[in-house]
Amino acid sequence: MNTINKAKIAVVGAGIAGSTIALYLSELGLNVTLFEQGTSLVNGPPICHLHAGGNLYREISDEACVTLLKESIDLLRFYPNSVDYRPTVVAVPIEDSGSPKDLFARLNRLQNEYKVLIQKDPQNRVLGKSSEYFKLYDRKMLETLQKEVTPKKPQNLDEWMIPVSKNIDLQRVQFPLIIVQEYGLNIFRLASTVSLALEEKEKCKVLLEHKVVDIKKGDKSWFVGVKNQKLTEYKKFDFIINAAGFRSGKLDDMLGYQRERFVEFKAAYISKWEECDTIWPEVIFYGQRGTPQGMAQFTPYPNGYFQLHGMTKDITLFEDGLVKSSKTSAQPELKTKFIQKIDKAWKPSDIKNRSQLAIGHLAQYIPAFKSATVISKPLYGAQQIPGGDDTKRTADVSFEDERYARCEIVKASSVLTMADSITKQLIHLGYVDKNLYGKREFESLKKINEQSISKYAQSLCITRNYPVSLAKRNIV
Ligand SMILES: Cc1cc2nc3c(=O)[nH]c(=O)nc-3n(C[C@H](O)[C@H](O)[C@H](O)COP(=O)(O)OP(=O)(O)OC[C@H]3O[C@@H](n4cnc5c(N)ncnc54)[C@H](O)[C@@H]3O)c2cc1C
Numbered sequence: 001m002n003t004i005n006k007a008k009i010a011v012v013g014a015g016i017a018g019s020t021i022a023l024y025l026s027e028l029g030l031n032v033t034l035f036e037q038g039t040s041l042v043n044g045p046p047i048c049h050l051h052a053g054g055n056l057y058r059e060i061s062d063e064a065c066v067t068l069l070k071e072s073i074d075l076l077r078f079y080p081n082s083v084d085y086r087p088t089v090v091a092v093p094i095e096d097s098g099s100p101k102d103l104f105a106r107l108n109r110l111q112n113e114y115k116v117l118i119q120k121d122p123q124n125r126v127l128g129k130s131s132e133y134f135k136l137y138d139r140k141m142l143e144t145l146q147k148e149v150t151p152k153k154p155q156n157l158d159e160w161m162i163p164v165s166k167n168i169d170l171q172r173v174q175f176p177l178i179i180v181q182e183y184g185l186n187i188f189r190l191a192s193t194v195s196l197a198l199e200e201k202e203k204c205k206v207l208l209e210h211k212v213v214d215i216k217k218g219d220k221s222w223f224v225g226v227k228n229q230k231l232t233e234y235k236k237f238d239f240i241i242n243a244a245g246f247r248s249g250k251l252d253d254m255l256g257y258q259r260e261r262f263v264e265f266k267a268a269y270i271s272k273w274e275e276c277d278t279i280w281p282e283v284i285f286y287g288q289r290g291t292p293q294g295m296a297q298f299t300p301y302p303n304g305y306f307q308l309h310g311m312t313k314d315i316t317l318f319e320d321g322l323v324k325s326s327k328t329s330a331q332p333e334l335k336t337k338f339i340q341k342i343d344k345a346w347k348p349s350d351i352k353n354r355s356q357l358a359i360g361h362l363a364q365y366i367p368a369f370k371s372a373t374v375i376s377k378p379l380y381g382a383q384q385i386p387g388g389d390d391t392k393r394t395a396d397v398s399f400e401d402e403r404y405a406r407c408e409i410v411k412a413s414s415v416l417t418m419a420d421s422i423t424k425q426l427i428h429l430g431y432v433d434k435n436l437y438g439k440r441e442f443e444s445l446k447k448i449n450e451q452s453i454s455k456y457a458q459s460l461c462i463t464r465n466y467p468v469s470l471a472k473r474n475i476v
Contacts, residue, residue: 006031007431010224010237012212012251015044016187017407018243019194020415021422026204027442028423028432033235034204035226037211040460041198042191044245045381046268047412048299048307049282050076050083050185051393052127053110055090055178056284056295058098059391062106066113067394071413073117076126076183078416078440081453082193084184085475086300087157088282089164091173093365095293096286100136100176107134107178127181136176137161143170150278153475163278167366173285184282184299185412187379188471192457197444215240215254220403239431241422243407246382249331257400261408262390263332265321265341267380268299269308269358270466273372276304279474285365290317296361298369303469306372307379310361315354322390334382342381351377376466385410397421402429416440450476 007030011022014036022034049056052072054065076083092100115130127133135157137145145158145165154160157179164177198206213232214225223234242251246263280300287293294311301307309316323332355374363370386395386408395408396418405422409415423439426432457471 007238007426007429008236009033009239009241010035010222010235011241011243012224013243013245013247013407014038014041014206014208015243015245016042016047016190016194016412017245017409017415017418018241019198021241021243021407021419022204022206023194023197023201023442023444024419025422025426026198026201027444028436028439029203030426030431032204033237034198034206035210035212035224036206036208039208040191040463041195041206042187043464045266045383046307046379047185047187047190048268048379049088049297050183051411051413052076052182053107053133053180054393055088055103055107055110055180055182056297057391057393058102058286060393062109064394065106065110068411068413069110069113070117071394071411071417072182073114073124073126074416074440075185075413077123078445079190079193080126081448081450082186082189084186084301084473086184086279086281087160087179088182088284089161090178090180090284090286091168091365092286093172093293094174096174096288098286100174100178103178107180110134127183132157132181134178134180136178137165138176139170142177152279154279154281160281163280164283167368168283169365169367172365179281182282186457186471186473188457188460188466189453189473190412191460192453192471193445193448196448196452196456197442200444200447212244212251215251217255217401222403239403239405239426239429241405241407246334246384247331248384248406248408249325249329252330252400252406255400255404257330257404258327259325259330259386259398259400259406260388261325261330261332262385263323263334263382264385264390265318265334265338265380265382266316267318267354267378268297268316269355269374269378270376270470271306271308271355271359271372272375272467273304273306273369275368275371280306283366285362287311296365298362298366300474301469302472302474305375305467305469306362306369307470308355308358308362310358312357312361315358315361338382346377346380354378379466383410384408399425
């Protein structure tokens with residue numbers, strides 16, 4: 001056993017951040033207790049896109065895109081069974097003030113960075129050949145593809161473009177269209193993988209329906225007050241990891257720590273397109289966030305199911321949905337109507353109206369999609385964005401006390417950067433052997449097979465009231 005000291009670690013919150021760090025540290029040999037107030041792991045806001053290059057976000061820096069690329073490759077190698085292996089098509093609508101050309105320099109840089117990553121470690125070649133990281137399609141190429149038979153399983157970039165060429169209104173977009181190797185990331189499969197891996201870990205105690213309601217600071221220790229049913233019990237820990245997602249500020253407030261952050265409530269809608277018998281790539285239609293032409297995102301699942309985002313105030317975004325912390329509280333206060341949506345339920349009329357608007361938003365560019373129907377409640381939730389810039393998309397962890405880590409991921413792909421920083425701190429405290437820094441190969445993950453991940457993920461869809469197709473993949 002390489003662990004120097006059997007420190008006791010409390011992780012509060014079992015979203016992707018808390019569940020991954022609990023698994024990670026128990027694999028390093030530490031005693032971990034994972035407290036989750038809900039009834040299952042990774043049941044927070046949606047995760048559907050692996051941002052392997054940040055190409056959904058024109059507004060972020062090239063450096064942030066490179067970070068997202070590296071982190072996504074790391075995550076894909078860690079959780080390969082949670083990835084939907086299909087590329088993403090980026091289209092710039094004609095009415096948009098931008099041009100596809102604005103993206104070329106960044107795409108070339110990302111392609112080069114990917115090439116270098118493969119040269120450093122051939123196992124990084126998880127997004128295909130670097131020469132095929134992206135490809136441009138002009139109108140003529142798309143018109144040629146329109147004449148091809150749509151394949152059952154696309155084998156190359158041209159084949160992925162066939163349904164796009166046949167269904168997108170080519171009058172509505174600028175050329176070229178761009179296809180890029182950004183894949184899907186499946187929240188049900190992530191939840192399944194990490195749940196199955198943690199079942200095997202004696203070193204990690206998973207306590208569901210346990211809400212942390214108080215934390216008191218001791219001498220090099222913490223006393224964590226945990227409520228289960230009606231009882232509140234205090235337990236002592238050496239190190240605490242706040243992974244409470246958009247409620248992280250509540251824990252900061254318990255300890256009087258100040259922290260600037262935003263919280264944003266958003267939703268994505270689930271629809272079924274009966275006539276669709278084709279495997280699609282994801283398709284993004286750029287647009288200015290918060291305006292009626294805000295970005296539209298078309299995320300495919302098997303059997304004609306599609307998840308839809310529309311970055312307008314009537315679809316994914318909400319009036320007053322973005323709130324900020326104050327001088328007196330590190331917890332931004334979302335209005336009661338949003339907390340009720342998160343903790344209880346949506347009104348059926350809200351589900352219908354917003355989902356229909358989402359279908360209409362996408363049908364502007366994919367006319368045949370107007371026949372799609374609303375199929376379930378949306379995927380939704382609130383996410384935190386640390387600091388004072390609400391467009392930030394890369395963040396991982398901050399430390400307040402040398403024994404208090406605060407997970408602050410904005411995108412799921414940052415969880416391993418976060419795990420490395422926490423490990424570094426635990427090495428500094430003498431709790432972990434320095435040779436374990438950056439470890440990625442874990443037996444508990446290798447042991448779980450595709451079949452058991454799929455089965456468990458589908459059972460999560462059923463308990464959470466979503467169609468089981470959301471747990472399936474077209475390309476395994
Ligand atoms: C509409 C939408 C779409 C998104 N799409 C993507 C995407 O495509 N790709 C991507 O990478 N990211 C996406 N995100 C962001 C992503 O969902 C979040 O970054 C991610 O879920 C954050 O994970 P987390 O573990 O930090 O927090 P959460 O998933 O929120 O987990 C926090 C957990 O802590 C628990 N908890 C809170 N307080 C307590 C307490 N006191 N005691 C015990 N338990 C507690 C909660 O119950 C919860 O389970 C999206 C977000 C939204 C809103």
